Each structure stands twice: as structure tokens, then as C-alpha cells.
Amino acid sequence: MEERISRQFEKGKMTGVIWQCDGIRIGHSISTFTELTSFASKSASSDVVRMHFGVKGDYMFSYKQLNTTFDLVGGHHNIMYSKEFDMVVYNKTLELETFGVQFPKDIFIQFTQNASEGLKRFSDQIIAGKSAILSNNWGAIDSNIQQVLNQIIHCKYSDQLKKLFLLSKSIELLVLCADGCGYSENKTELFIKSKADKEKIIAVRDLINERVHCPPNLSEISRYVGLNEYKLKKGFKETFNNTVFGYLTDQRLTLARQYLLDSQQTAAEIALQLGYATPQHFNNAFKKKFGITPYSVRNNP
Known part of the structure; x- marks a missing residue:
């Protein structure tokens, strides 16, 4: 219902x-x-x-x-x-x-x-x-x-x-x-202890989610949220048990899988849209995360 x-x-x-x-x-x-x-x-x-x-x-x-x-x-x-x-x-x-x-x-x-x-x-x-x-x-x-x-x-x-x-x-x-x-x-909170810093780390996550197609680099994220790169990287890992790049990769590949299921775009088109250098790079990353190729998702959802 x-x-x-x-x-x-x-x-x-x-x-x-x-x-x-x-x-x-x-x-x-x-x-x-x-x-x-x-x-x-x-x-x-x-x-x-x-x-x-x-x-x-x-x-x-x-x-x-x-x-x-x-x-x-x-x-x-x-x-x-x-x-x-x-x-x-x-x-x-x-x-x-x-x-x-x-x-x-x-x-x-x-x-x-x-x-x-x-x-x-x-x-x-x-x-x-x-x-x-x-x-x-x-x-x-x-x-x-x-x-x-x-x-x-x-x-x-x-x-x-x-x-x-x-x-x-x-x-x-x-x-x-x-x-x-x-x-x-x-977990032991070594880097993100104040509520203000927690809000900044959440803002990092939200920024990545909003810009999966054209992800910002660490310098840009650092300026945007007002944290130095060292504290940003350590604080993100402490909060989400994942690196900034690892989180971005997970979000891109999850979105790619959704595109494969919901659209008629080819794997190569999706790879380009999500910023992968080559279709092969995308194929390898996708298989590493999901254990199957992009082609297999579309034919065996």
C-alpha cells in the first residue's frame, strides 16, 4: 500500500x-x-x-x-x-x-x-x-x-x-x-569534536552528493566549508568510515547503476556523463564495487 x-x-x-x-x-x-x-x-x-x-x-x-x-x-x-x-x-x-x-x-x-x-x-x-x-x-x-x-x-x-x-x-x-x-x-572523535565542525563535514557530504557529475577537488571543498584539507580528510573518514574519494566513488557508481536500470544510455555515455576518463576505467570500477559488469546489470537487473 x-x-x-x-x-x-x-x-x-x-x-x-x-x-x-x-x-x-x-x-x-x-x-x-x-x-x-x-x-x-x-x-x-x-x-x-x-x-x-x-x-x-x-x-x-x-x-x-x-x-x-x-x-x-x-x-x-x-x-x-x-x-x-x-x-x-x-x-x-x-x-x-x-x-x-x-x-x-x-x-x-x-x-x-x-x-x-x-x-x-x-x-x-x-x-x-x-x-x-x-x-x-x-x-x-x-x-x-x-x-x-x-x-x-x-x-x-x-x-x-x-x-x-x-x-x-x-x-x-x-x-x-x-x-x-x-x-x-x-569510535574516538579525534578530529571532529564541535557541532560546528560536524556541520561542515555534513556540508562536505551534501556538496559531493549534489556534484557527483562534476565533483569538486579537495581544495575547492576545503574553501567551501572552511576546513583545512588535513582536518577535512581526517574528519570525513572519522564520520563516515570512508575517504572523501571513496565516498564520491560509491555515489558515482550507485548513480551509474540507477542510470543503467532507468535509462537507455549506453555504459560509455554514462561513464562520460559521470566524469570517467574512459569506458574501460568505468567498467573496471563498476565491476570492483558490484562484482558484475555494467552490461550485466542492464541484462540481469
């Missing part, structure tokens, strides 16, 4: 889409505001586990059941549970993009009770009926998570095939989210 949704705020509006499959609810929304403001969000008697992804935009929200306020920059994720929730959201940018997956409690426990130690502890708290969050340190949306989010948002399947696809992708996101939160929990 797919449903388009919209909501008016006093100083803005939200539009989005919700997909439902086997009790799992998946949602993507974009909210735009005329000025910085706040709005309430609440739900009663919705005994679900919420996987939340802040894709773009900065905001703060107070979560009554967790007795906590989170101050977040774009590109974060975590998993939370409470029998109901009362939140007040304070937007700090004029556009917010979010993505969420809600698992019925029994389904989530079935998936996670014998998984990683972190998920098992979280699952035990849910079984005990306690409000809980998977990690106090929010994970970063890396290229793998971004790829799955894009696959769901731009899914071309329909009917039962789409249902299977969304179910598989919701479980994939659960695995990636748990892994990312585990990495965030255990």
Missing part, C-alpha cells in the same frame, strides 16, 4: 509518501518552512519501534518518553522505542528531509533478539516495556544507507514484487543502522 500525505504547519508544510508491507510502515517526507519555528508531534498507543533517518537539515527535538533533547545535524540515524511518543521539533534550517521505518514490536524483537550485542540489549529493554534508544551516539548516513534510501524512494516495482522489495530493504536498513550506530558508539 502506498499513500501520499501532506500536513500544514503554522509556518510551513510537509509532503511525503508512506508505504506499508506486512505491518511495517516506511515513510519519506520533506518539510519546508517560511521561518525557524517549532511544532509538536505525538502518537498514542502505537507500540512500534522507530528507525529514524535525518537525511537533510538541522533540527532539535525533545522526546518526552526518553526525557532527552537531541540537537542534530543532517545525515544521522538511530532506533528508538516507546509505547507512545510526545515530541516537540525545533527546525534550525528551512528545509528538513526525513525517512523512517516503523516495525511492530513483536516483528522487531523477532529480527533482533539474537542479533548483535547492542541490538540484543535494546531488544531486552523493549521486551521489558522500557522506553529506549539504540545508541546515545547517532550514526552517520553513509553511502550504503543513502543508496538503500534512494532505492526505496525511486522504486520502480509494483504489487507483490514491490512488497518483497520494500520488506527486504527495511531489513537491510535495520542491519546498516545497527552497524552504523555501533561504529559511532565505539
Whole structure:
């Protein structure tokens, strides 16, 4: 089931889409505001586990059941549970993009009770009926998570095939989210300690995403965000567990795969469009990442 949704705020509006499959609810929304403001969000008697992804935009929200306020920059994720929730959201940018997956409690426990130690502890708290969050340190949306989010948002399947696809992708996101939160929990922040620097590193990621076709070099990125190249490279690796070049490569190849599936462009045309020096260079990079050639994707999607 797919449903388009919209909501008016006093100083803005939200539009989005919700997909439902086997009790799992998946949602993507974009909210735009005329000025910085706040709005309430609440739900009663919705005994679900919420996987939340802040894709773009900065905001703060107070979560009554967790007795906590989170101050977040774009590109974060975590998993939370409470029998109901009362939140007040304070937007700090004029556009917010979010993505969420809600698992019925029994389904989530079935998936996670014998998984990683972190998920098992979280699952035990849910079984005990306690409000809980998977990690106090929010994970970063890396290229793998971004790829799955894009696959769901731009899914071309329909009917039962789409249902299977969304179910598989919701479980994939659960695995990636748990892994990312585990990495965030255990990493030592040596280079990016202040919120201002975190915002700059997220701005680096956003700039790369916006300019995959004509990527900026490190000097240009450094000037754009106001970080020296050394701190930029080290801070990006610390945040996303990937180099700047590695992240760019992942994004280019993921986009190339989408072009192969959704367009009639040849592999050579796509290679040129994404800035590869030669079709062979593109072919080699694609095979290294996905294990198959661009030709194989188009003929065996």
C-alpha cells in the first residue's frame, strides 16, 4: 500500500509518501518552512519501534518518553522505542528531509533478539516495556544507507514484487543502522569534536552528493566549508568510515547503476556523463564495487 500525505504547519508544510508491507510502515517526507519555528508531534498507543533517518537539515527535538533533547545535524540515524511518543521539533534550517521505518514490536524483537550485542540489549529493554534508544551516539548516513534510501524512494516495482522489495530493504536498513550506530558508539572523535565542525563535514557530504557529475577537488571543498584539507580528510573518514574519494566513488557508481536500470544510455555515455576518463576505467570500477559488469546489470537487473 502506498499513500501520499501532506500536513500544514503554522509556518510551513510537509509532503511525503508512506508505504506499508506486512505491518511495517516506511515513510519519506520533506518539510519546508517560511521561518525557524517549532511544532509538536505525538502518537498514542502505537507500540512500534522507530528507525529514524535525518537525511537533510538541522533540527532539535525533545522526546518526552526518553526525557532527552537531541540537537542534530543532517545525515544521522538511530532506533528508538516507546509505547507512545510526545515530541516537540525545533527546525534550525528551512528545509528538513526525513525517512523512517516503523516495525511492530513483536516483528522487531523477532529480527533482533539474537542479533548483535547492542541490538540484543535494546531488544531486552523493549521486551521489558522500557522506553529506549539504540545508541546515545547517532550514526552517520553513509553511502550504503543513502543508496538503500534512494532505492526505496525511486522504486520502480509494483504489487507483490514491490512488497518483497520494500520488506527486504527495511531489513537491510535495520542491519546498516545497527552497524552504523555501533561504529559511532565505539569510535574516538579525534578530529571532529564541535557541532560546528560536524556541520561542515555534513556540508562536505551534501556538496559531493549534489556534484557527483562534476565533483569538486579537495581544495575547492576545503574553501567551501572552511576546513583545512588535513582536518577535512581526517574528519570525513572519522564520520563516515570512508575517504572523501571513496565516498564520491560509491555515489558515482550507485548513480551509474540507477542510470543503467532507468535509462537507455549506453555504459560509455554514462561513464562520460559521470566524469570517467574512459569506458574501460568505468567498467573496471563498476565491476570492483558490484562484482558484475555494467552490461550485466542492464541484462540481469
